[in-house]
Amino acid sequence: MFTEKVRVVQFGCGKMAKVIIKNLVSHGAEIVGAIDTNPVVIGQDIGDFAELGYRTGIKISNNAQEVFENCDADVAIVTVFSYMPEMEKIFETCLVNNVNVITTCEEAIYPWNTSPAVANRLDRIAKDHGVTITGSGMQDIYWINMPTLMMAGMNKIKKIKGAVSYNVEDYGLALAEAHGVGYEITKFEKEISQAQSLPSYMWNAAEGICSKMNWTIQSVSQKSVPFVLEEMVYSETLGRNIPAGEAIGMSAVTTFETHQGIEIEVECIGKVYRETDGDMCDWEITGEPDMVFSLEKPDTVAHTCATIVNRIPSLIEAPAGLVTADQLAELSYLTYPINLYV
Structure with a gap:
């Protein structure tokens, strides 16, 4: 069991990220970083971005490496693209910084046959750094x-x-x-x-x-x-x-x-x-x-965002490597703060 809050970086600050951030806060997670390349959102406090009703002091940055070096995150939630080849470098940045990854990237739900080279490379990187990467959502x-x-x-x-x-x-x-x-x-x-x-x-x-x-x-x-x-x-x-x-x-x-x-x-x-x-x-x-x-x-968006957050305990508890959703532990609703489940 974590004695402190689960620390999360939101990688990709679009429409779904607003819902995910609200869900994370409601389940007792701590948002310690946010990353995006869109100039419209860069520099925004995530409290303003996600309409939390208060400011957090965490601003959206376009420098992913700088964010990871300064936040000691447990998990990165990645909501950017849909296919593994275009996501490979983003995933790698998270993994080499020893951060677990859960993503809405649709191909990541089971990429072993459609993008085997990328999947195997990320699996090796994740194992080398003792962390897990998985796809989840609806x-x-x-x-x-x-x-x-x-x-x-x-x-x-x-x-x-x-x-x-x-x-x-x-x-x-x-x-x-x-x-x-x-x-x-x-x-x-x-x-x-x-x-x-x-x-x-x-x-x-x-x-x-x-x-x-x-x-x-x-x-x-x-x-x-x-x-x-x-x-x-x-x-x-x-x-x-x-x-x-x-x-x-x-x-x-x-x-x-x-x-x-x-x-x-x-x-x-x-x-x-x-x-x-x-x-x-x-x-x-x-x-x-x-x-x-x-x-x-x-409500596909709401189900996806809720599933991503509820998946965090089984992500953290999973063995290192690329572990697809069909192989993760049973998923369940989080009645209590996330850290009490890991």
Whole structure:
């Protein structure tokens, strides 16, 4: 058990960081540093940034190394990009300063097959420095651990279908661009549909399911198609209207065939929402017996931020290295301050 508060650095100060910081404070953590490259937020007190109602004396800095050298942090919460190659140097900076890392980077939920070189290198760095790195968020509970728990009530499984939807407006410009928001269809086809270079976020979650269930993957295929409307939609993230006929996001369907004969089909929908749209998290498992369950209009941002904070004890207690969410200790709600759980 920590006798003092868990000390946290917030690396990436965008929309989600505001929620995370509030959650950290409410669960008794101490924010000892904050990092971002956006000139709009650099120099802001995190109390002002996160609208805590008071100033903390901790200001957002664009010098990550300086922050780590002066704060003696236990954990860095990293909320920047979605894929491992673009996050590698950021993660390395945290790890070489002997700080545990938990991240909303979607690929980090299970990166061993989609970015093996980066994953193995970070695993070695983390082990050399005696710290842990993991990915978490909405997919930790609702895309991996909840479906696998529900399967324990079945005698036989033939096929798993999962479909999730989220508003790209909640996650910043990098995620919107990865979903082709505002792309003309020819550009979408060339840079996203035909390139097939990036796994959907559900791809990595499905790999986490396979890992937790000890299934071996025989083949993987993915198809990405644009979401297009016949009316204009305004995107706050892009700061402009998206004309009718341009992509407001995309749907990526990823299909896994396993050597155990079980098929997994997962659909990941990320788009600019209209007023009538809402998030989705639906599962259908075919077998003996069949099973259908869902989370009704989940608040994906709130669930992600809460999960990140509630994951901190199992992150600190985990062995050194890159440890994916399917391998971490059971996740639970924090009734008491975080430090009483580690």
